[in-house]
Amino acid sequence: MSEVKNILLVGVGGQGTILASKILTSGLMKAGYDVKMSEIHGMSQRGGSVSTQVRYGDKVYSPIVGKGSADVIVAFEEMEALRWLDHLKIGGKMVINDHQIQPVPVNLGMAEYPEGIIEHLKEKVDVLSFKAAEVATELGNPKAMNIVLLGALVKAMGLDDIDWDAEIEANVKAKFVELNKKAFHAGYNL
Amino acid sequence: MKVIMSGNEAIARGAYEGGARFASAYPGTPSTEILENMPQYGDAVYSEWAPNEKVATEAAIGASIAGVRSFCAMKHVGMNVAADPIYTFAYTGVTGGFVMVVADDPGQHSSQNEQDNRNQAKAARLLMLEPSDSQEAHDFMKKAFALSEKMDMPVLMHVTTRVCHSKGIVELGEREEADVPDYEPKIKKYVTAPANAKVLRATLEDRVKAAREYACNCEFNRVEMHDTKIGVITSGVSYQYARETFGDNASYLKLGLTFPMPTCLIKDFCSKVDKVYVVEEMDPYIEEHVKMLGIECTGKDVIPRFDELNTDIVRKAFLGVEPETYTSDMKTVVRPPALCAGCPHRGLFYCLSKREKKDGIMITGDIGCYTLGMAAPLNALHSCICMGASISQGHGASIALRDAGKKTKVVSVIGDSTFFHTGVNSLMDAVYNSGSNLSIILDNRITGMTGHQQNPGTGYTLMGKEAPEVDIPALCKAIGVKEENIITVNPNHLDEVNAALDTLLAKDEPTVLITRWPCVLKKFSKQDLDEFPTLHKTQCVIDQDKCKNCKMCVKTGCPALISTKEKVVIDYTSCNGCTVCKQVCPFKAIEEVTR
CATH class of the missing domain: 3.40.50.920 (Rossmann fold)
Known part of the structure; x- marks a missing residue:
């Protein structure tokens, strides 16, 4: 029986973690895995921290990724990577979008956004960081950033045997399919 | 066929397969997506948004008495609203199988309390099912209707946030149709006058006893x-x-x-x-x-x-085992939820917060996005207890303060959907009993917080049909609010809001202010675009030469304003031109431009 694998996609409400996790879980199911995914809706959508938790293996019970258990954390925003650090498995990997979104207390001058997060995390764990929106913009649309990150995640998890192009075709509007396929492969090949 | 479904999607599918023909609900996290997923089964199941959970439950009870398999759905606190009908429906039992889906929210992800509604199943004596994942949510829901009929008891389908919002693999099945019998009155069963109800009370114990025996040998355990x-x-x-x-x-x-x-x-x-x-x-x-x-x-x-x-x-x-983890001494900053960029509530709360600081008004609040009016930097909401409570609390407070000789004015803030939910009764109380609170109805043309559900004021139904709209000013007038005490404003125009507040707060009788502007995240209807032609047509930019970096605009709390020590800029991807920041800028440094 294969060990259950854990993935966390973390970010700020509105960054597109949901589509990325939809494609991911659909691909995993077709590859024959048991899959569970958990996300919390509600007030968190209004500028709050959001997380999508994906677990797969022969048999998955809990839908929640526990502390110290994520094989890969994909952070759509820097500070969210830091916030979820304690969920990374020892020896696990972080894929971090080199991008900052200022929370309200920082905007109001009540707190400061921590500086040098990516360098700080690199001292502790295996980090792949890049500007996903720039990669996506070069391909034609910054919104495909989520699929760039998905490509990098698939590479990090070694999920090469799944037909991801087919999953993108099945889950993305026709006019965005080519863009998202390119975004996926750009992220995969980083 | 196997598909990935959330618990809520699976419950909707299970209801369809289980032969349901009628569904009603009031939205509430984490239950909302159950009914949102019903219109896809619209050929077989009629589904609707009700104004509140009591009405939803009663409508589904009516369908059951008529012989049709039916269900209602709500979040945990909705069951308090629906407690009146369900506690007595437990006595009468069902004709068509009946399921009440109740979604508890352990951890209070999106709720004002954390009640465990399993206690209500015990108190009301409802057959209770508790699925543990999406597959069980589907299977239990499908079987619940026949079980309800077999035991002659309403079923409480008890789920939690983690079941509702987690996704897992679900094996789908076929729909099983249930015959609808010709209607015949069952007066002894359904008219709970004491003579009948006392008999039903006794037979309920017999039904519970039979169900307890069933529970020991059933597929659910x-x-x-x-x-x-x-x-x-x-x-x-x-x-x-x-x-x-x-x-x-x-x-x-x-x-x-x-x-x-x-x-x-x-x-x-x-x-x-x-x-x-x-x-x-x-x-x-x-x-x-x-x-x-x-x-x-x-x-x-x-x-x-x-x-x-x-x-x-x-x-x-x-x-006694804890996982090994990485730690860091670098501190993260919390991301409290905030009113969206362009939210029509911002202008109102900005004006209220100024007035609160100056005049010391009391602001009673309610359940919805506008509860966030309490957050910094606006800090302009003082209470939030339950749906519809703002106006009744404001009424009680206005009388109590007046009789105690205090001058404090009371303002009650409530959304359109929450007003229809239970705020209408509260306004009747305020008018009937000569209160003096100002009720502000924030009509953003949709049920916002739960993710945009239609309601009796929006002109559409859950199944996408056009519907009559409640005329809020006419309703308030019919309740007895004087016509001159009802004012409707565009909340993005601060001078309009302030003028209305001046007029209405000077009165010593019930008054109503309606702020009418659509939620910026709403998918606008044709009526919206006709009524609000400037929606999303413009945005604001800061002229950095004129800007003195005084941060007045930032004090509106708009997340489109990115403030650093050196300057403030407006994020053009999120600004949609509400112009509240432009109106508060003392240096006229903010311009409205075409988007």
Whole structure:
């Protein structure tokens, strides 16, 4: 029986973690895995921290990724990577979008956004960081950033045997399919 | 066919397959997506948004009495609103199978309290099912209608946030049609005048007794025997955490039907294991029953009585094991939710916050996005208890303050959908009993917080049909608010809002201010675009030469304004031209430009 694998996609409400996790879980199911995914809706959508938790293996019970258990954390925003650090498995990997979104207390001058997060995390764990929106913009649309990150995640998890192009075709509007396929492969090949 | 579904999607599918023909609900996280997923089965199942949970429940009860399989859905606190009908419907029993889906929110992800509604199943005597994942949510819901008919009891389908919003693989089935009998009155069953109700009260005990026997030999409750040193009794999603904690080193009594509790099954299971653990979220509902049977067990003495559980908590509680993790001394900053860029509530709360600081008004609040008016930098909302409470609380406070000789004015803030939910009754109270609070109805043309559901004021139904709209000013007038005391404004125009507040706060009688502008995230209807032609047509930019970096604009709390020590800029991707920042800028440094 294969060990259950854990993935966390973390970010700020509105960054597109949901589509990325939809494609991911659909691909995993077709590859024959048991899959569970958990996300919390509600007030968190209004500028709050959001997380999508994906677990797969022969048999998955809990839908929640526990502390110290994520094989890969994909952070759509820097500070969210830091916030979820304690969920990374020892020896696990972080894929971090080199991008900052200022929370309200920082905007109001009540707190400061921590500086040098990516360098700080690199001292502790295996980090792949890049500007996903720039990669996506070069391909034609910054919104495909989520699929760039998905490509990098698939590479990090070694999920090469799944037909991801087919999953993108099945889950993305026709006019965005080519863009998202390119975004996926750009992220995969980083 | 296998598909990935959330618990809520699976419940909707299960209802369709189980032969439901009628569904009604009021939206509320984490239950909202159940009914949102019903229109796709619209050929077989009629579904609707009701103004509140009591109405939704009564409508579904009516369908059941008419002989049709029906269900209603709500969040946990909605069951309090619906308690009146359901406690008595438990007496009468059903004709068409009836299911009430109630979604609790352990951990209060999106709720004002954390009540454990399993206690209500016991108090009202409702057959209770507790699925532990999407597949069970589908299967239990499908079977619940026939079970309700077999036992002549309403079913309470009890789910939690983690079941509703987690996704898992679901094996779908076919719809099973149920015959609809010709209607015939059953007066002794359904007219709960005391003479009938006393008889029904007695037969309810017989039905509970029969259900308890059924619970001991049903497919919803199962025993998984492995190592017998530890026996775990559990239900709902807690089963998943227990299974992951103990693996095959324990045996399990996995309960899916938890009212009535399967007493024989519990006794038998406990006799086969050395010690008994009970793993459940929130109240010791199972544990108290086990202890009442005289069986020793460990549960809430090690597991928290509140908040959401997970495998880490269960593992630490029973095994004393904590995971190895990375740590950092670098501090993160919280991301409190905020009113969106362009939110039509911002202008109103900005004006209220100025007035609150100057005049010391009391602001009673309600349930919706506008509850966020309480947050910094606006800080302009003082209470939030339950749906519809702002106006009634404001009424009580206005009378109490007046009679105590205080000058404090009272303002009550309520959204359109919440006003229709239970605010209307409150306004009647304020008018009928000569209160003096100002009721502000924030009409953003949709039910916002739960993700944009239609309501009686929006002109559309859940199934996408056009519908009559409630005319809010006319309704307030019909309730008895004087016509000159009802003012409608565009909340993005601060001068309009301030003028209306000046007029209405000077009165010593019930007054109503309606702020009418659509939620910026709404998918606008044709009517919206006709009525609000400037929507999303412009945006604001800061002329950095004129800007003195005084931060007045930032004090509106708009997330499109990115403020650093050196300057403020407006994020053009999120600004949609509400112009509140432009109006508060003392240096006229903000311009409105075409988007």
